[in-house]
Amino acid sequence: MEILLVIDMQQKYMNSYEPDLMTRVNTRIKEAVESDVPVVYIRNVGKIENIEHYNLADELKIVSECSFTKRWPSAFSSDDFIQFIQNLNVDTINMVGVDGRCCVARTALEAVKRGYKVRIYLDSVAAKNDNFYLKELPEMRDAGVEIIAD
Template sequence: MLEIENVVLLIVDIQGKLAHLMDKKEILFKNVQNLIKGSRALDIPILWVEQNPQGLGPTIPEIADMLSDIQPISKMSFSSCRNDSFLQALNALDRKQVLISGIEAHICVYQTAADLVDMGYEVQVVTDAVSSRNLENKEIGLQRMRESGVSLTSVETALFELLKVAEGDQFRQIIRIIK
């Protein structure tokens, strides 16, 4: 069960032209935005990685503008866990649950999620906030992640799991976000 005080949101590689090649990209972008808004409403820390930004370009403005107070972590490895800056940032947060969204599900998201599980983290991948260029590769990525010990969730499932109760200011904020 996700806990507000123990979780971090990780946004993976939603960059440049590649982001616009994703299957159902409009839904992906909206769901990632809602996940960021929800994490902000719940005061959940966010880490943000970019795969080879010189080659792929920066994170798309729809997402980057929401993260302007956070510095992206540049990486060349598919798995974020093979990047010292990412590991330092994650370790500094001292949290053991990682909620992941981003692209591509069968490459960077999968390898990052599997490595995090191997490192002892509880990992949930937000299935409606990840994508690949085609649905088949997304499904393969999700299957491989599940086989690696990753749990699958959705934006609404994760946010309500974190909330625990249907009352208070945070609940009202989350309801406004998902409507």
């Protein structure tokens, strides 16, 4: 089974990225729903777990109640998320969201290490520092992450 993992598309972060990122992410969410692919949301709540300041973005298309919080860059720092994807028998994780250089990259690399097939949709991922992000893409590709460029 595959899922669409939406990483850190939170109101607090949206001013740091291109305004049309939200449209592209919402398009991927719509495509997932049309293909009966479960959509899972991950929110970074930081070390202090100040959850009320880390809400999902207002314009983000919410299509499921599958939402998990994490304190560290990788979504795999959430035991609840790990348990959820194990119970669902997930084998493929499609990823969109922010930040491509940190949370998306760390989640992708850890997912591959754990044996998951991983796809990152470049049109629906953004990074605050494109120079670092572009340097990490080959590392992710070499690790086995499929980079989808369209």
